Amino acid sequence: MISQRTCLHCKKELQGRSDKKYCDVHCKSSYQYEESKKEEPRFYNKVDNQLKLNRKILKAYNKAGKATVRSKILLDDGFDPNFFTHYWKNHKGNVYFFVYEYGFLKHIENSKEKYVLVIWQDYMGK
Structure with a gap:
């Protein structure tokens, strides 16, 4: 059975592995970049x-x-x-x-x- 959730970045529906979090590498990179901007600079x-x-x-x-x-x-x-x-x-x-x-x-x-x-x-x- 294919699980359907949404991408953490663009909110599109995800298809594929049950542990998939992002549509593609671009969404993954963008999401991680946005999250890093929220942190206090090292x-x-x-x-x-x-x-x-x-x-x-x-x-x-x-x-x-x-x-x-x-x-x-x-x-x-x-x-x-x-x-x-x-x-x-x-x-x-x-x-x-x-x-x-x-x-x-x-x-x-x-x-x-x-x-x-x-x-x-x-x-x-x-």
Whole structure:
């Protein structure tokens, strides 16, 4: 006997195996995607998304390889300086934080908080 129920995603009648839940792989994928959006994002996803956003922002403001930008501008775009992938300390003792190949150094200039933006160079890895 063929059991008839409805697809969990599109609500069409199902025919076939008694434990079948979806019409096809597309309905299964769509249903699982919609269910995953209801869940609280995992910590890994939050960190990964912030790193991607930070990199995108640093890249956008650093077209020439070195730039200085007011911190408010970056922060207003969603930049979070607490999320970085690694750091590099120069011979003066300044610590540059990097989001992959894009780095930043916080400093005060004319009583304004700014970030110096740089791109990773080969000599930094030595």
